[in-house]
Amino acid sequence: MYANFGRRDRGRARDGGGRGDGGDGARASRRARPLDDDRSRTLSPGAARLVRAVTAATDQGRVDRGRAYAEGGNVLGVEFSGGRITAEVAGSQPDPFHTTIELPYRSADDLTEVARRLAESTDGARRARQGDVDGEVLDILLGAGTGDIRFHCDCPDMTTACKHAVAVSEVAAQRLIKRPALMFEVRGLDIDQMVAEMSRHAREVSADSASGDNEAFWGGRELPGLPDPKVAPALDDSDTDLLHQAMRQVSYTSIEQLRAVSDIEDLYDHLTGSDTSPRSRE
Incomplete structure (x- = not known):
């Protein structure tokens, strides 16, 4: 254990060092590079926010090793539920490490606000299925700032986000790109049920607008986009x-x-x- 993780020094771990880096404080204090623009364009908004959170919480060395773990298939059993993303990461030890990405707490009223905001936005349901949500909705689902997302792992590395957390974040980000609905499902939200809730809320908004006293009655709203049907000879x-x-x-x-x-x-x-x-x- 000493050879793999260095001397037990919890005080230095808080300053950016850690057993995962062999006690090398200068190396651990080297913060991870910000998410570059080229990679941002390949990530969905939810995936980009998750990756930014983990890179802001650790150093570049752990980021590089964590991404290598993700690319090597070391992340197993990723699950999105209960406001958490959990997985197991196989490393150099005989047993895999259990890693959790904990999203900030949200009340029932907060989650109801998601449906309301989607109802008031143009093509809210269609955009939500594609992962295109407004910043306010993303703040509720994943957290407003990078510090809102916390990382936990039962490995000996006492840093804020270990390489296993980076690996799980990378795999979770790819899952969010392929299936954007996961950022709703992790909060226990079902888009189909939300569509029904949005329709009910839309009828209430229409009834309120029809009174003539509402600004939306006179100013109108942006029309939804035209459908894009598949065309075949x-x-x-x-x-x-x-x-x-x-x-x-x-x-x-x-x-x-x-x-x-x-x-x-x-x-x-x-x-x-x-x-x-x-x-x-x-």
């Missing part, structure tokens, strides 16, 4: 066997049937502006 989305069956009834031979289907396809391409068949180019 009719021929690609249709059953070509039915087309062949129809042409078989008006064709004497199978060759004529194939030519009829080909002519219809060429005609469709020409009318829709996607005329790229060899026959049309001739």
Whole structure:
């Protein structure tokens, strides 16, 4: 244990040192680099806030080793629930370390405020599913400042955020990018239920606005974005066997049937502006 973590010195650990760095105070005091702009663009708002919190709480050496753990698949069983993110991190010891990312306490009224704010924002539900939430909502879900998020680990490193906490934060951030709804689920919130709550609140807002005394009645609100439906060519989305069956009834031979289907396809391409068949180019 001494070889791996150095001398037990809790006083120096509070100053930025720690057994995880072998007691090297100068090395431990080297703070982690701020999140650069290039990486910020690859992270969702929730993921970026989580990564900023852990990097602000530790030094660059632990950040580098923690990210190496995350990339090496050492983080196991990540769970988002009860205002916490928990996981196990396999390290150099026989048993994995238990690591917890604790989000700040939020009351029931605070969580109700999330639904209210989403109801009042344009396309709130759709944006929430994509992880695009306002800063006020993100403050409630994950914490307003980097110091609001706390890190706990049963490893011998007594620093504020050990390399295992960095590793769990990195994996949790990637989970948030792939599934933004996790930052609601960690608070026990279900977006589908919130949509119903938002609809009820929207009806109350509409009734209040209809009185004519509300500013929103006269000024209006920003219209929601237009839907973005998936577009596919009719021929690609249709059953070509039915087309062949129809042409078989008006064709004497199978060759004529194939030519009829080909002519219809060429005609469709020409009318829709996607005329790229060899026959049309001739």
